[in-house]
Amino acid sequence: MTDRVLIAGAGPVGLTMALELSRYGVPVRVIDKIAGPSDTSRAVAIWPRTLELFDRSGVTTDLIAVGNRVVAANIFSGKSQIGQIRLNDIVSPFPFALMTPQYETEGVLRRHLKLRDVEPQFSTELTEIQQDLDGVTATMRAADGTETTERFDWLVACDGSHSVVRHRLGLEFQGDTLGLDWTQGDFHLTGMPIPSSELAIFLHPEGALVFFPMAPDRYRIITSLGRSTAVEPVPLDLEAFQKVIDRRGPGGVTLTGTVWTSAFRINERQVGAYRSGRVFLAGDAAHVHSPAGGQGMNTGMQDAINLAWKLALVSRGISTAPELLESYDAERRPTGAEVIRESGKLTKAATIESHALQDVRNVVAHWVLGLPAAQHAVAGLITELAIAYPKSILNGPSGGDRAGSRVSPVAGEPPYGATDTPRFGLHGCGEGAKSLLSQFPTLLEHQLRAPQAVGQLTLVRPDGYLAASVPEGDWREIAAYLALFAAPA
């Protein structure tokens, strides 16, 4: 069989896309212009919603084996603690964030891909694309300059923030570059007074300092350098970082070695459309924002997970409903915009320059984070468990339930969407439910799941969001909903 989907970029988002499509039986080709796997640390946080979704492919177990679990985020002003956000109170099989360098995360994804006989083709750059109603013609250049042109059904651009595909499509990357410089690095250290299972944010009058624990003696440390100068920001070396930590940090911390450093300016940008015909954009190709909340990679991976089951249903001819592919942009672009907005607010709050306003911020943060409802809301945002699609065109009848919201995985039950083709899970019992299973054998899991509420039928999408929920007697409403997706026999 020929490769139906070309994935440009073997970063975390391209690898996620490839893994999801291949486990759903769609032949893929993944290319990357670099010569081999990247070895830079970059994004360190993997949040609970991403862990829930990777549990469907078995990736989560392997990530947990290489990552450091973080169960709380502490916020300090000087030496006094003004708040704590607890992750171990959230309702999820994975009530923690995992801290692991991006090259480890990519390594786990590549190993899972290899189990499915897919390996990224490195030293292969996508240079040109042309699309028509039936497919995409891609021109690819090898390291020796040789060019080949091949035809694919679909193209998914996971080619990062400088996306060639985005440029070729003429799509604008709207937004701004913020006017502050930042530096970050992975360091070995001693003397950290906060447990390595907790993240620490220091809001110092001179600027923010954040410690992400990757291991008891290894931390990702990020700090602001102040207003941008005309030149590119330069990473601090160990001695300079130590001085900043001594001034802004908890005291007693000694850096003992440098693993990796970088400097950056925050870009807040998003493309105006995540789809153009047979081409989709995902990850940094579609949105970039402040790394402050550690959301970039997670949001990108969830773009891929959102798109993959829909593209698999269409690509395999199981569904011809245009709404499926239309819903990718409709669901993920507002989500990306919200992540940009919220991580931007966090960054602005952490970098207020006026000392008077800093005092106000600290008082407000202390008060707000003391409220359970606010705690819950902030935890929902950073863990990405609050992501929902309340206005999705894929939402079916749901009575008082909230179609488009996340359905919390239940321990002991198989994750939604863990099947070899994307199937909806159906919770319920009775003759109506059984009739649905026999009417929609390609769209529904083969076994009914336990009812979520007495007398209720609940339909859950392969990516774990509520599709529809009706009283048992109204099972024909679910039949009508599924019939929209079923391809004509």
Ligand SMILES: Cc1cc2nc3c(=O)[nH]c(=O)nc-3n(C[C@H](O)[C@H](O)[C@H](O)COP(=O)(O)OP(=O)(O)OC[C@H]3O[C@@H](n4cnc5c(N)ncnc54)[C@H](O)[C@@H]3O)c2cc1C
């Ligand atoms: C220095 C740095 C530090 C970062 N720190 C953090 C952090 O602390 N926290 C955080 O959450 N995020 C951080 N990020 C962002 C995070 O790394 C990205 O959000 C994440 O990598 C996005 O994944 P992606 O797969 O969309 O894109 P990328 O990881 O950028 O992958 C894109 C891939 O596409 C390939 N490619 C590009 N053009 C082509 C082409 N024409 N043909 C073929 N292949 C192509 C590239 O070689 C690359 O491998 C950081 C990024 C950088 C650069």
